[in-house]
Amino acid sequence: MAVFASLGDAPGASLLAALQNNREGFPMTENTKLWDLLGRTDPAHTKAFTRGGGFKGTAIKPMWSYRRMTEEFGPCGFGWGVGEPVFQVVPGSDSEMLVYCTASVWYHHEDKDCRVYGVGGDKVVNKFSSGLKSDDEAFKKAFTDAVTNALKMIGVGADVHMGMFDDDKYVNTMRDEFAEAPAEKPKRQVGVNPQTGMATAHALKKDTGPDNWAAFQAELLEAETVPMLTKLALGWSNIAERDKWPAHWRDLAKEEINKRRNILINGMPDDDTFPGDRPTTKGNAYADNFQAG
Structure with a gap:
């Protein structure tokens, strides 16, 4: 009182x-x-x-x-x-x-x-x-x-x-006292799609870092056995997730892995049809390591 x-x-x-x-x-x-x-x-x-x-x-x-x-x-x-x-x-x-x-x-x-x-x-x-x-x-x-x-x-x-x-x-x-401070508008990142948060195809093509598309293709050619290909698929799946590859780049990687897998299993073809031109990824443990989106 x-x-x-x-x-x-x-x-x-x-x-x-x-x-x-x-x-x-x-x-x-x-x-x-x-x-x-x-x-x-x-x-x-x-x-x-x-x-x-x-x-x-x-x-x-x-x-x-x-x-x-x-x-x-x-x-x-x-x-x-x-x-x-x-x-x-x-x-x-x-x-x-x-x-x-x-x-x-x-x-x-x-x-x-x-x-x-x-x-x-x-x-x-x-x-x-x-x-x-x-x-x-x-x-x-x-x-x-x-x-x-x-x-x-x-x-x-x-x-x-x-x-x-x-x-x-x-x-x-x-x-x-409890009012929240207004959220800052996120800054636009160069080379990143603001809607998806994924790296743009243009940015990946111009990437000169150690884990760019050219490096993927080079390592793919060095995979001479199915176990080596499996290890490569796992490693690049993590890289794609970390670097936010867009879905179409992941799909392309699946296609390239399928082509290489068919070559390792069946050998190079005698005709002009390159195996894996129209690959299927359903049920393929090697390509499925690349998850879309």
Whole structure:
């Protein structure tokens, strides 16, 4: 109450001012360090709701809470996690049935094993004007409610639960804080098709590096056995993937490998028809090492 009195303002505005003071160097206590880390919420991960009787509020999406825990403590099940839940089903009024869930959340903080608890609930059987209806999601909703209530105890989404999201100025401040910087437009790479990310045929033809098309053809002629050809196909398949060869260059490589394979198996032909002029690559383990795209 001393903070409110000193600022002489409404609670929501006072909390906003206190937050701004923290940013300007107001000392946070050691006891609230974790709370302060987890307590600010991205408005993009909240949603407004209205309950019976006209009550309005702001709900935090559960996945946001889980992400905040993961950011601070590590993957769920490793740096933090949820203990085995306990459910209790009790009768309500007018033949309705309620389910309550008690769940614990554990986490490792500063070399210590810590645990907090939360309780959540929902209706398994609801009474409507049309009669009684069951809800097969009730246990899941009660469990989620229990877990997120436990996370409140260490400050996750504290600004929402403290009513600070009732202040539009505070919400805008949080929106600015969590706003992503606009992505830089990727620079166009010379010799790369911007739609496919593949090297252009022109760039490959002009390539003077050690792994260009001329080098492929030279190594192909040096392959004098089928095992040597298989090794060559595997090696150049990796090169094609690394250098982003376009699909038609990979298809051409398959064709050349098939031609060479037929020569190694059948020998040079006696007529003018060169084997492999119209090769088939279906089921060919040697050529299939080159995967299109």
